[in-house]
Amino acid sequence: MAKKTKIHEIVKYPDPVLAKRGEPITEFDDDLKTLVEEMFESMYAAHGIGLAAPQIGVSKRLTVIDVNFKKDPADKLVLINPEIVERQGQQYEEEGCLSLPDIRDKVKRAAKVKVRAQNADGEWFEIEGEELLSRAFQHEIDHLDGVLFIDRLSRLKKDLTVRKIKKLIKNGEW
Numbered sequence: 001m002a003k004k005t006k007i008h009e010i011v012k013y014p015d016p017v018l019a020k021r022g023e024p025i026t027e028f029d030d031d032l033k034t035l036v037e038e039m040f041e042s043m044y045a046a047h048g049i050g051l052a053a054p055q056i057g058v059s060k061r062l063t064v065i066d067v068n069f070k071k072d073p074a075d076k077l078v079l080i081n082p083e084i085v086e087r088q089g090q091q092y093e094e095e096g097c098l099s100l101p102d103i104r105d106k107v108k109r110a111a112k113v114k115v116r117a118q119n120a121d122g123e124w125f126e127i128e129g130e131e132l133l134s135r136a137f138q139h140e141i142d143h144l145d146g147v148l149f150i151d152r153l154s155r156l157k158k159d160l161t162v163r164k165i166k167k168l169i170k171n172g173e174w
């Protein structure tokens, strides 16, 4: 019988784990593979297309992405210890985040990036992405550095967003 995959609760802003730099992953064992599976299931359960480990309270450099949301298992990407090695052009599109429910804003990002990362077996690979996939790479890798998309807004816009969230928290609506 298949074991039921654990669904993790998504950590919301302003939990301090979201502002911390994740630790590099050094053990590519069965526990890591279980964590990767749990992250995909937790991401799908929350209707997301990307999830970084700090968002489930695990301060490690691991993220999962599926910009086509379950359409094709081949689109499921696991990035461990990822780094952006090339950036090209610019895009300015709206983003959201599972840790910031119902908050959306336009963020300046590179149009195209190349990422170097390890898979769940510890093998290094490179992958390129443009448009939505490029944004997902940059957004998720930011999470591993303790950076949220609202940190990339203008000072004024960030202040307004934080004020809005504080009000929601105060009203018990966050």
Ligand SMILES: [Zn+2]
Pocket (backbone or CB within 6 Å): 096, 097, 098, 099, 139, 143
């Ligand atoms: Zn996010």
